[in-house]
Amino acid sequence: MAQEKTRFMKRPDKTIYDSLTSLTWMANDSRLDLDREVTWDEAEAYAKEMNEKEFGGHDNWRLPTLQEALSLYDADKLNKDFKNGDIHLDAIFPPGGGNCTWTSETRGAEGRILFYLNGCGYWYDKKDKTISHAVRLARRD
Numbered sequence: 412m413a414q415e416k417t418r419f420m421k422r423p424d425k426t427i428y429d430s431l432t433s434l435t436w437m438a439n440d441s442r443l444d445l446d447r448e449v450t451w452d453e454a455e456a457y458a459k460e461m462n463e464k465e466f467g468g469h470d471n472w473r474l475p476t477l478q479e480a481l482s483l484y485d486a487d488k489l490n491k492d493f494k495n496g497d498i499h500l501d502a503i504f505p506p507g508g509g510n511c512t513w514t515s516e517t518r519g520a521e522g523r524i525l526f527y528l529n530g531c532g533y534w535y536d537k538k539d540k541t542i543s544h545a546v547r548l549a550r551r552d
Contacts, residue, residue, distance in 0.1 A: 419503045424467040427503055432482050434475075434549045437466065442493055442509035442545035451522035451537035454513040454546035461548060472548040474515040477523055477532050479549055484530040498527035509545025 420428045427436045441449050441457045449457060454474055462470040484499050491506040492498050498510050514532070516523035521534040524544065535544070 419501055421503055422467070426467045429482070432479065434479060434482070434551055435467070436483070437461070437472065437548045438505055440508040440512065440545045440547040443505060443507055448509070448540040448542070448544045449513070449546060450540060450544065451513050451517070457546060458548055469550055471550045473550065474513055474546055475549040477514045477516050477525055480512050480514050480525040480547070481530060481532070484525070484527055486530065496528070499530065500527045508547070511542065511544060513544060513546040
């Protein structure tokens with residue numbers, strides 16, 4: 412019987428490569444790194460900071476598109492968010508992050524978030540911190 416190909420590969424630089432999408436993700440999201448919720452502008456600033464630090468040896472980290480963020484949602488996978496709630500994110504990602512991620516999609520004063528609770532995208536005020544807004548940055552070679 413052929414062995415199932417592993418989709419995700421954890422790298423020593425605290426990144427995770429996704430062979431399905433050819434994206435590299437930061438293993439930690441901003442909730443794990445900053446221990447707080449972030450607005451959309453703060454998510455952008457977090458990306459800028461990671462690029463200035465050349466996190467993982469790269470300076471092209473960015474907010475994911477909605478489709479890219481959705482590619483991580485898997486109804487058959489379980490992980491835990493920072494409140495120990497269930498989220499549908501592969502266990503290769505460290506537990507304790509936010510239950511959602513800001514995406515690069517905007518319309519006026521709103522930004523789009525993808526929730527790993529249900530795989531749905533919602534529009535929120537870019538300044539909103541009332542849920543558990545976080546961002547998981549992505550990059551492509």
